[in-house]
């Protein structure tokens with residue numbers, strides 16, 4: 001196999017976090033002296049972010065990104081993004097008793113959306129104004145956050161970010177309640193943003209959802225040639241700069257000695273480095289790759305306190321059940337408004353919350369009276385053969401993996417049966433006569449997600465977006481094993497890209513964003529940094545390399 005065996009940095013996983021990390025390293029280091037290697041177990045990079053084809057139908061696994069133009073400038077890659085039009089999303093609020101549905105659009109542009117809501121709910125004007133102003137204030141405060149604040153910086157954060165501090169332990173439901181809205185439909189509309197975070201409003205971290213709402217409203221996109229084009233562009237940019245990606249190689253061990261990381265092992269092959277960034281599942285990393293079960297931790301690392309205490313509380317996100325449909329051309333999905341980013345079909349937020357209660361018991365919500373799902377048509381915006389995706393989160397792991405391994409025919413029959421329930425609901429409340437237009441059905445179960453993502457039970461991510469996993473409570477990126485980093489900002493493409501920049505910023509003492517937790521592009525930022533700090537930066541990284 002080609003390639004050097006001793007690296008400045010090894011990155012495990014070529015998803016958005018891993019690619020962003022490797023590119024940030026490439027942007028800030030001399031790769032002849034400190035090369036970077038990304039190891040990916042799948043044949044192609046992208047992780048959660050990919051596009052697959054079946055009989056000429058193309059399906060994206062992810063659906064929406066906010067404005068990431070700052071980051072694209074940093075990576076120096078072009079990406080042809082198509083903006084969603086006037087309507088960002090729609091809420092289909094179903095009434096199973098009356099068998100009807102009320103449809104509310106979420107309009108692009110904060111001012112547009114606020115004006116629209118005030119027009120619909122004039123008695124809520126004051127609360128709505130406060131909701132949008134406060135959301136903007138939270139976004140502004142983010143500029144002052146530091147990834148690893150010194151005590152003095154911590155004090156400054158307390159003064160400059162009162163909103164963030166106040167909301168950091170809250171759920172999105174508590175956040176919404178603080179605006180004292182009274183109209184139940186308005187609460188349902190605003191709750192739609194929690195679906196973006198893959199959680200019900202009762203559980204989702206307020207800060208995450210409130211900021212995601214404000215940023216997606218300001219502009220949301222999908223790549224014209226499918227989401228796969230994004231990791232492809234990042235890979236190309238990395239390789240052009242001299243970085244190395246090896247695919248089809250699964251890391252089974254992170255090597256460490258006397259509390260320091262030394263490299264990784266993939267079967268028979270060993271790759272050495274004094275810095276390793278792991279973007280795989282946190283639990284898999286600790287228990288399998290490091291081999292640090294509860295008993296061995298202390299023996300290997302000495303008295304271990306804070307990090308492992310937090311680790312013990314890390315909650316993984318649920319898995320999903322996704323139905324991909326290829327349709328004939330007789331349906332006019334664009335004419336039906338499916339060229340927006342996201343449609344949520346629900347009987348209300350209580351149903352979404354109940355789905356999570358059931359998920360905790362290992363069950364799925366499948367009633368006639370209560371349901372909750374997202375429905376998206378990528379082709380309606382970017383063209384191609386007509387596609388429709390029904391995406392259901394949460395989906396419990398159940399016994400999907402065992403069934404697939406033991407009895408593939410029974411597995412196929414069961415997933416087809418489960419998919420029928422969701423297709424029926426979409427036909428009943430959104431697209432009359434849908435079934436007669438279906439030409440292809442491809443179904444992903446938690447077993448599919450487990451296989452591709454390498455997570456336990458097919459978890460969509462190992463950071464459930466609850467307050468205790470997020471913001472100041474999240475598991476620190478710097479692990480107790482020196483030189484080993486685990487960047488987990490929160491789930492989502494933008495946060496994953498940001499996590500990659502943050503971790504390189506930490507390793508270089510601020511080369512990427514001067515210790516801030518959020519990247520803001522300034523022309524010539526990097527060249528300015530290096531003209532000021534070239535020598536100290538080189539010393540820091542050399543010291544790391546010599547330990548191997």
Ligand SMILES: Cc1cc2nc3c(=O)[nH]c(=O)nc-3n(C[C@H](O)[C@H](O)[C@H](O)COP(=O)(O)OP(=O)(O)OC[C@H]3O[C@@H](n4cnc5c(N)ncnc54)[C@H](O)[C@@H]3O)c2cc1C
Nearest residue numbers: 013015016017041047048062063064251280454491492493
């Ligand atoms: C179904 C779904 C829909 C989503 N929709 C959206 C959306 O519309 N908008 C949005 O912003 N976000 C969305 N997200 C979230 C977003 O896609 C993810 O948060 C983000 O892509 C995660 O990137 P990552 O690199 O941290 O992790 P991953 O994408 O999981 O990448 C980790 C990589 O590590 C590799 N790996 C794991 N173990 C090993 C090993 N032992 N050795 C080598 N490689 C390994 C995996 O194969 C994978 O490629 C969605 C997620 C899912 C699952």
